[in-house]
Amino acid sequence: MMHAAVLHEFGGAPRFEKFPEPEPGDGEVLVRVSAASLTPLARWVTTDRDFARGREVPFICGTEGVGVLEDGSRVSFGVVRSPYGAMAEYAVAPAKLCTPVPEDVDDVTAAALMNPGVSAWNALSWGAKLEKGETVLVLGATGVAGKSAIQVAKLLGAGRVVAAGRNEQVLDTLAGFGADATIPLGQCDADLAEAFRGAAGENGYDVVLDYLWGRPAQVLLDALPRNFLVTSEVRYLQLGHSAGERVSVHANALRRTGVTLGAGAPPRIERLRELYPVVLAHAARGELRVDVEPVGLPEIEQAWRREVPGRRLVVVPEKGR
Ligand SMILES: NC(=O)c1ccc[n+]([C@@H]2O[C@H](COP(=O)([O-])OP(=O)(O)OC[C@H]3O[C@@H](n4cnc5c(N)ncnc54)[C@H](OP(=O)(O)O)[C@@H]3O)[C@@H](O)[C@H]2O)c1
Structure with missing residues (x-):
């Protein structure tokens, strides 16, 4: 068993609980999670059945994060297979949704910039x-x-x-x-x-x-x-x-x-894989900043209900252990 942020009711807040560890299926990899961003999308998946795309409670919250694969490489990942999610000690992700994270960017920044940084770059360069x-x-x-x-x-x-x-x-x-x-x-x-x-x-x-x-x-x-x-x-x-x-x-x-x-450029996987390293390279040089607040997994229920204007809450499973 592992610790995770588990949702039991649509519209509610997830709870810090034990949950069975995931086993990777075909085309998937096991990720030891270092940071998972609490994005608007991660919230909508818990309130809006369109965004939930067939998920049924209970499931683990979090749609994306940064972590370490079994071979020791550090990657960003997107989660698609419910009941698993990024806000847990372990997640499974499609190998094709994993992108290397360079050493000079920390886990929390890399996790926080994935959604807003890449989508803004995609929208402005390819869309507009x-x-x-x-x-x-x-x-x-x-x-x-x-x-x-x-x-x-x-x-x-x-x-x-x-x-x-x-x-x-x-x-x-x-x-x-x-x-x-x-x-x-x-x-x-x-x-x-x-x-x-x-x-x-x-x-x-x-x-x-x-x-x-x-x-x-x-x-x-x-x-x-x-x-x-x-x-x-x-x-x-x-x-x-x-x-x-x-x-x-x-x-x-x-x-x-x-x-x-x-709506601009559709988020094609190849393009996102190409843009993420560009975004992180600018972050490493201090040219692209994101204001973050790391929170431990045990704090998830309170964190979920908080508003943090202009900042991104990022769940760090190691924090507070
Ligand atoms: N299509 C894409 O690729 C893409 C990518 C990223 C985000 N998004 C979407 O963009 C939206 C914002 O994302 P985010 O990451 O910036 O979220 P966020 O950090 O949680 O910020 C929410 C933003 O919405 C504003 N807001 C909320 N209710 C408002 C209202 N009634 N009137 C005016 N402003 C209001 C907030 O304004 P104040 O803080 O000033 O009150 C804040 O600027 C979300 O809908 C998200 O899903 C889309």
Whole structure:
């Protein structure tokens, strides 16, 4: 038996318990887990049956992490076979979802950057095809994904990055991550629309990375300048829905603004394997930062219920043993 974070009820918090150790099946490897990130996806798998993809309770939480294989190599891994998960002493993962982790990046950073860092790089480079000097707006810039996206946009050569978010304390720190301007979302719709227009600069936004959807997206889409002859294009990538699942898009918001709306580049395994080392190389040089808070496996139930604005909780099974 091993220790693990076990979910017994959808919508509840996992408990620190004993659970049988996994046995690798065809194409799988056994991983001794060093760090597992508490991402929004890891939470949604426990609340939303669409994200749960057939998982039935009880199951171990955690969809990705960093650990050591039986041959001693250190890898990041993604977990797909329920009832096993990353928040345990051991996990099983498909060998094709394991990627080497270089020595100069610690376990917690490597685990925390996998989801936000790689997805931001994938979205900006492959999805938006960001060009040097372009202007990027990040909606949800106060979250871990948004903070990563600001830095990745700058690393990829963005000329101006505008960061919009709700938590003003975190928003105030974003210049340190490379934001050229910030927009607090807690304004009335008219003021927020004006702030979006004002921060865009003369040529408008080239790329929008939207981790929020809901009201901020609605206000932005309604505020984009409309012309019969479109002079610029906005590549709008819908990446998350922390602020709401739906918006209502006026036909003219698509036809007369030059907006192309989509979800960006699909997360193809080959591309993610190619981008993860790039992300970690920048992390090793201190060019890509993620704020983390390591927690021990026995603390999982309390940690699960905590909000840590702008930071990522990362479960470390060795901690507190
Ligand atoms: N498609 C992809 O590849 C991809 C990759 C990574 C993340 N995501 C998605 O992006 C979203 C954010 O991820 P994350 O890692 O940044 O999560 P996180 O670190 O937990 O941050 C959550 C973010 O959502 C904001 N938020 C929550 N409710 C809000 C509301 N009602 N109005 C405005 N802002 C609100 C928070 O704002 P404050 O802290 O300012 O209150 C914070 O910026 C999630 O939906 C996640 O699944 C998608």
